[in-house]
Amino acid sequence: MNKPLLNSVAAMDAAHQIHPHTNLRKHLETGPNELLVRGEGIQVFDETGKGYIEGAAALWCSSLGFGNARLAEVAKQAITDLGYYHNFRGSGTPQAAQLCSKLADIAPDGMDKILLQSSGTEANDTALKLVWYYWDAMGAPQRRKIISRHEGYHGTGTLTSCLTGKVKFHEGYGLPFSEFHYVTQPYYYRKAEEGESEQEFSTRLANEIEELILREGPETVAAFWAEPVMGSGGAITPPAGYFEKVQAVLDKYGVLFVADEVICGFARTGEMWGSQTYGIKPDLICCAKALSAAVIPISAVIVGERVFEGMMAQSDKRGSFTHGYTYSGHPVACAVAHEVLTIYEEMDLVAHVKSLESAFLGGFKALEDHPLVGNIDGVGLIGALEVVADKKTRAIHDPALAVMPMLDRLTRKHGLITRLIGNRIALAPPQIITEAEVGEMFTRLKAALDEAHAAL
Ligand SMILES: Cc1ncc(COP(=O)(O)O)c(C=O)c1O
Missing domain, CATH: 3.90.1150.10 (Aspartate Aminotransferase, domain 1)
Structure with missing residues (x-):
């Protein structure tokens, strides 16, 4: 586009911004x-x-709506006080420590270790590494296979696109990698058979997971991945008995359960965690979005005891936990997220x-x-x-x-x-x-x- 024509924000946008999940050719023509x-x-x-x-x-x-001056003040103060510091090699900031402590307080029982990240995709990608790291620590590095659901959404990074069970996120990228397996979306209205009750549908879907585990070999299956309520899959609640039956199958074969609570966390489903609404006992929880009311990028993996034991064993063996990003634990994001959790407390x-x-x-x-x-x-x-x-x-x-x-x-x-x-x-x-x-x-x-x- 001719530069002098870029006299409106819409024209600038059309000419230069590549928008996710948007038809790029059409956008060039129509703009935002x-x-x-x-x-x-x-x-x-x-x-x-x-x-x-x-x-x-x-x-x-x-979660807290738009235009929140209280959160702006907190961000301003955190930038003024320090602005940035990392959490590598045992360094820290009060903001990151206080946020982790507050998040641990509201996390489900038995989950009180927090690994800060910056987006839902990062949280899921990191959780996947932790799953593989855990099994390596347990002397079972062959446990690589991951089960997720058709139409589930867990991000669009290279590995998280593989967790995501939507074909359109695989096509054109040569994905998914061979470790990833998909089972039926728990979508009663469309996927149940004629006359099948919700409980029967749930049993069939749990059986499908068990059959997959047995077919692949339980000694090769690492984890099951699920959003308690499927968000981008259609805002679909699970059929009665679904997670109870699925959890029983996973427990039988020692398969880890990763709950992607990027949407469901922070009371979206009526309890603090979707896992609590549906009685799920996850080994790892990924959360983001409402963690900071989305005003600043931050996410977290909440790590349960079982996986944390494995991570410590790896530290003993290898000297340190070799994972981290420049912005994980960013003090400004942590200060804002801490304030958001405080507001959640105040408003109950x-x-x-x-x-x-x-x-x-x-x-x-x-x-x-x-x-x-x-x-x-x-x-x-x-x-x-x-x-x-x-x-x-x-x-x-x-x-x-x-x-x-x-x-x-x-x-x-x-x-x-x-x-x-x-x-x-x-x-x-x-x-x-x-x-x-x-x-x-x-x-x-x-x-x-x-x-x-x-x-x-
Ligand atoms: C359940 C779920 N997991 C992961 C993600 C990815 O999060 P992000 O877009 O912050 O990378 C999303 C985004 O909508 C999501 O809904």
Whole structure:
């Protein structure tokens, strides 16, 4: 593009910014969607001043909403005090120590060691290294194989793309590597067989995992990877009994359980951890996003006793733990995350989310009979509805009708941003949302559904 033409932010963006998960050729031509310039509470505002309820907390992450001056002050102070220091070779900062201590306090029992990182991808990538490191320490380096679920999402780094069970993240990159194996998405509405109960479906899926472990050889299987509620897979809650049955299979063969709580952590599902909502006993937890209310990049791997023992054995053998990034434990990010956890305490985050759950799920329930809605699903403050052309046959619309892009336009027109995943509309609003705002969010969603229905 001709440089003098770059006189607007949109033109600069179109000409120079490579956007993730975006058609690059189209973006060169059309430029960005609305540019968001400020936020307040659960709303974001574009250049024209139009406000939108961020029904998906941006990328499931802005737990405290937008434009938080208290967090800005904390970041300013941490930059003024020191700005940066690392945590290599036993160095440290009070901010990192205090954050780890606070996170350990709210971590599930038996998990009190924290390895700080900077993103959800880094946390998952690091957890994968820890799994392999653990098995090496146990004298079983052949335990390399990883089981994750089709449509699960764990990031887009080289190895985390392999954990991610979405084919589109593998294609074109020569991935996944041979260690990675995928099992059925626990998506009752679409994957259950005719007449199968949720419990029966869960049993079948747990059996599938057991058969895979036996086929590959239990002595070669390292870990199972799962989000308690699948986020980018469609905001899909597990069917009744699923994790209980899966955990029993993993325990039988000594396979580690890694819970990716990058979305589910910090009360998204109504308990502090999705693992607690579903009775999972993970060996490692990955968390990010709401750890800092997403205002600054930071993530963590919460390490359980079993894996930490292995890591210490490696230190004994090799002299040190050979893993770390320049920005892991960044004091500014740690100070902000510590303040975020303090705010969660003050607002009694878990109780707050629990108090809103029935209004939130009730909002979906009220849409269940809508002619465009085939399925509703949710827990805590995460849920989705599935858009169908025929409620009875569950058939979806002809892609030529572009119903989902239409719904995206219409929800935005009505001042609501949602997360579209295939033919599902997911909501996971900032956890600071109030009951009245939950009501307003569903009013806007219904207006968009009604308008789409009238247009079809
Ligand atoms: C469950 C889950 N794991 C991992 C990630 C990757 O996190 P990041 O984008 O911070 O690398 C995401 C991102 O949405 C996620 O939803």
